[in-house]
Amino acid sequence: MKPDGEFQNIIAGSGPGGAVAASMLAAQGQSTAVLEAGLDWAKLPPPVPFSFDEIQKKYRQRGMTVALGTPKVAYAEGCCLGGGSEVNSGLFHRCPEALFAEWHKRYQLKPTPEDIWEHIYAGIEKELSVQCHPDGLPGAARMLRDGAESLGWQGLEVPRWVRYSSDASGATVEVRQTMSKTFLRQAAEAGCQFVTGTSVRRIERAGSHWLLHCHQRDGSFCREKVYRTENLFLACGATQTPFLLRRSGLALGKLSPLHLHPTIKVIAKFPGEINGPEMGVPSYQVKEHAPDYSFGCSISTPQHLALNLLDHPEALRSMEGDGWRRHAIYYAMTTGGKGRVLDPRLGDKPLVTYALDHPELALMNRAARDLMRLLLAAGAEYVVPTVRGAPIVRTEEELAALPEAFPAADMNLMTIHLFSSARMGEDSAAVTDTYGQLRGQENLWVADASLLCGPPSVNPQGSIMAIVKRNLLHHLGQL
Ligand SMILES: Cc1cc2nc3c(=O)[nH]c(=O)nc-3n(C[C@H](O)[C@H](O)[C@H](O)COP(=O)(O)OP(=O)(O)OC[C@H]3O[C@@H](n4cnc5c(N)ncnc54)[C@H](O)[C@@H]3O)c2cc1C
Incomplete structure (x- = not known):
C-alpha cells in the first residue's frame, strides 16, 4: 500500500510534549510531520479565551x-493544534526537586546532570517568556x-x-505563549509539516518503519489515510497515548496507572x-x-x-x-x-x-x-x-x-492535570525507559504527560516539556 505521506519523524499530537519534540527534530533538518486530531485555530475565527465557545471548539x-x-x-x-497549551492558564512550575529525586530513586531513572536540567528549564522559560503579571x-x-x-x-x-x-x-x-506561538512556530520555520484534523487510529510495525492508520476530517467527510515513518513519537496526551497503544495491541495489560490531580x-x-x-x-x-x-x-x-x-x-x-x-x-x-x-x-x-x-x-x-x-x-x-x-x-x-x-x-x-499512564523508568513495571522509548519496540517513543512517574503536585506543563526536551537531547546524541 502506498502511504499518503512518508517522513523520517512523525509526531502524533501537538501539545507541549509533541511541540518540543517537533521543534527539536525539525531543527536537525530531518523530514518531520505532526499529525494532530484537532484543528489549527490560527487559520479560523478564534473563540474568545476561556469562553464556553472555546470549550466547544478546542476541548x-x-x-x-x-x-x-x-x-x-x-x-x-485540549484538542487542537497546540493541545492543552492553547486553552490553559499558563501557570508555570518546574518539577519539585525533592519529588523528582524520589522518582529517580524509586523508578531507577538514569541520572541527568543538574546543570543540564537548569539549562533545559531556563531555555523553556526564556522561550515562553515566563514571568509574573506587571x-x-x-x-x-x-x-x-x-x-x-x-x-x-x-x-x-x-x-x-x-x-x-x-x-x-x-x-x-x-x-x-502557547505552543502554536512558540515551539510549533519554530518547527514550521524549520520545515516541519502539520496535518491537522487527523486522528491516528492505530499504528503497526512494517519492517523497519511504522505505519499510522488515520482518520482525516474534512468538513463532514472522513477519509482514511496512512502515513509511514522511521521514528514515531506519541504525544497524544495522558488518555489518548495509552488508548492508541492499546488499540494497536502494543500495551495489553502493560500500562502504568493513570494519575491526576x-x-x-x-x-x-x-x-x-x-x-x-x-x-x-x-x-x-x-x-x-x-x-x-x-x-x-x-x-x-x-x-x-x-x-x-x-x-x-x-x-x-x-x-x-x-x-x-x-x-x-x-x-x-x-x-x-x-x-x-x-x-x-x-x-x-x-x-x-x-x-x-x-x-x-x-x-x-x-x-x-x-x-x-x-x-x-x-x-x-x-x-x-x-x-x-x-x-x-x-x-x-x-x-x-x-x-x-x-x-x-x-x-x-x-x-x-492527567499523567503517568505510560510511565518512564528502568524498573520492570516501567512502560518506557528513562528516555521515553517504549519497552520492546524499536523507534517508538512516548513524548507527553504519560511519561511522568506520578502526580507532580504542581501544574505539570513545565515538567512535561523539560522531560521531553531531555529525552530528545538524548535521542539526538546531544546529552
Ligand atoms: C483548562 C486547562 C487549564 C490548564 N492549566 C494549566 C496551567 O496553568 N499550567 C500547567 O502547567 N498546565 C495546565 N494544564 C495542563 C496542561 O495543559 C497539560 O498538562 C498539557 O497540555 C499536557 O501536554 P501533553 O503534550 O501531554 O498533551 P496535550 O496537551 O493533551 O496534547 C495532546 C494533543 O494530541 C492530540 N491527539 C490526541 N489523540 C490523538 C490522535 N489519536 N491522533 C492525533 N492527535 C491526537 C490532541 O488533540 C492534543 O492536541 C491545563 C489544562 C487544561 C485543560
Whole structure:
C-alpha cells in the first residue's frame, strides 16, 4: 500500500510534549510531520479565551469527558493544534526537586546532570517568556493571599507563559505563549509539516518503519489515510497515548496507572468586588500543605460561576446583576487516586476510570475544609463547596459543624492535570525507559504527560516539556 505521506519523524499530537519534540527534530533538518486530531485555530475565527465557545471548539469531546468512579472526576483536555497549551492558564512550575529525586530513586531513572536540567528549564522559560503579571495580583487572588497570610500559611505568585504589553489607553494586554506561538512556530520555520484534523487510529510495525492508520476530517467527510515513518513519537496526551497503544495491541495489560490531580472547587462571596471582566487568570497558589494538597483560584466568569453553583440556587441568585463581581471560584487540588485507560472496543473513545480510596477521600475532605477556613479568614461572607446538598458556610462554627466527610457520590470533582499512564523508568513495571522509548519496540517513543512517574503536585506543563526536551537531547546524541 502506498502511504499518503512518508517522513523520517512523525509526531502524533501537538501539545507541549509533541511541540518540543517537533521543534527539536525539525531543527536537525530531518523530514518531520505532526499529525494532530484537532484543528489549527490560527487559520479560523478564534473563540474568545476561556469562553464556553472555546470549550466547544478546542476541548476534547467538547469538554464532556469524565473518569468513572465514586466520586467521578470530570476531566478536560485540549484538542487542537497546540493541545492543552492553547486553552490553559499558563501557570508555570518546574518539577519539585525533592519529588523528582524520589522518582529517580524509586523508578531507577538514569541520572541527568543538574546543570543540564537548569539549562533545559531556563531555555523553556526564556522561550515562553515566563514571568509574573506587571500589575500584581487581581482581587480574587489577593483574597487567597490574605487568607493564607492571616493563617501563617505559605503561598506564592506563580509566573505564567505570557508576553505583556500596553494598549493605547495604557491598559496591560497579555498574549499567552502557547505552543502554536512558540515551539510549533519554530518547527514550521524549520520545515516541519502539520496535518491537522487527523486522528491516528492505530499504528503497526512494517519492517523497519511504522505505519499510522488515520482518520482525516474534512468538513463532514472522513477519509482514511496512512502515513509511514522511521521514528514515531506519541504525544497524544495522558488518555489518548495509552488508548492508541492499546488499540494497536502494543500495551495489553502493560500500562502504568493513570494519575491526576483530583480537584474540588469552593465558591466564595466577599463583601466587596474582587472579580470583574478584566480579571483573567488569578495566579496565586497556597503551598502550605503541598505535596498533599494546594489551593489556587480559577477563572471566575459569570458562566463559570453559574456552572459551579448549579447545586446551590440560593448562592446562584446572589450572583444576579453585578453580584457575580463579589464571587470567585477557588480550588483545592490533591494528588491521590489511581486510574485506568481502557479500550472498550466500542466506538473511538477510551473508557477512563479513577478510584480514590478512603484515606485519599479523607484528605480531599480535609483540603476542602482548610480552603473554606482560609477563605473565611480572608473575610468571605460565605463559602460553598461543589458538593451536592452541602450547606452554605458563613462562620467557623458552621464549618466545624459540617459532617466529617461529604458523601463521595455527592462530590463534584474535576481535573485538568492527567499523567503517568505510560510511565518512564528502568524498573520492570516501567512502560518506557528513562528516555521515553517504549519497552520492546524499536523507534517508538512516548513524548507527553504519560511519561511522568506520578502526580507532580504542581501544574505539570513545565515538567512535561523539560522531560521531553531531555529525552530528545538524548535521542539526538546531544546529552
Ligand atoms: C483548562 C486547562 C487549564 C490548564 N492549566 C494549566 C496551567 O496553568 N499550567 C500547567 O502547567 N498546565 C495546565 N494544564 C495542563 C496542561 O495543559 C497539560 O498538562 C498539557 O497540555 C499536557 O501536554 P501533553 O503534550 O501531554 O498533551 P496535550 O496537551 O493533551 O496534547 C495532546 C494533543 O494530541 C492530540 N491527539 C490526541 N489523540 C490523538 C490522535 N489519536 N491522533 C492525533 N492527535 C491526537 C490532541 O488533540 C492534543 O492536541 C491545563 C489544562 C487544561 C485543560
